[in-house]
Amino acid sequence: MKLYADRVPVALRQLITDLLVVVWVYLWIRVALWIHDVVEKLAVPGRKLESAGSGIADNLADAGGKVGRVPIVGDELTAPFTGAADAARSLADAGQQQQDFVGQLALILPAVAVGVPLALVLFMWLPMRVRWIRRAGIAAAVRNDPAGQDLLALRALASQPLTKLAKLGPDIAQSWRSGDAAAVSALAALELRELGLHNR
The missing domain is CATH 1.10.287 (Helix Hairpins)
Incomplete structure (x- = not known):
């Protein structure tokens, strides 16, 4: 907790x-x-x-x-x-x-x-x-688990404003779908930053 x-x-x-x-x-x-x-x-x-x-x-x-x-x-x-x-x-x-x-x-x-x-x-x-x-x-x-990073990335795609998502790149959703580790990490970091947490 x-x-x-x-x-x-x-x-x-x-x-x-x-x-x-x-x-x-x-x-x-x-x-x-x-x-x-x-x-x-x-x-x-x-x-x-x-x-x-x-x-x-x-x-x-x-x-x-x-x-x-x-x-x-x-x-x-x-x-x-x-x-x-x-x-x-x-x-x-x-x-x-x-x-x-x-x-x-x-x-x-x-x-x-x-x-x-x-x-x-x-x-x-x-x-x-x-x-x-x-x-x-x-x-x-x-946040330290690869599957958890993927869940955080999915959460970011579902809940973050489009303006923040667009700053990560125009094809961020496609990159996430194809399993691009950098895109997953960037999306997970965005979700963690929104919660005030570090991306460890």
């Missing part, structure tokens, strides 16, 4: 690209964590609202209990305190719901923020990199 090309410019380009991809992924993970922290701060008002609502509800229920002990009119005086305590509990519930919503948002937004860049890496860069590693590994394994 070959991870990097033999030729320095190609290998350097591959190494720089790989490092940029690692930095890209790291930065987006940091952005996702930052988004999570920022969104989590939105839950603070909900926590305060829940705490205040619960405190007010408890105080009103306690006051209603004390007023309820007043002889004759105690039950009538308790009703407003009970209603106010229920309203305060509703505020506390609203604070809790706001916290739940912010908690869900703190999971979804960072996932989206990191998911799109990671998808670009997984579905664009990684397949191209793996394809090159496979092609270069096979080419490096067969």
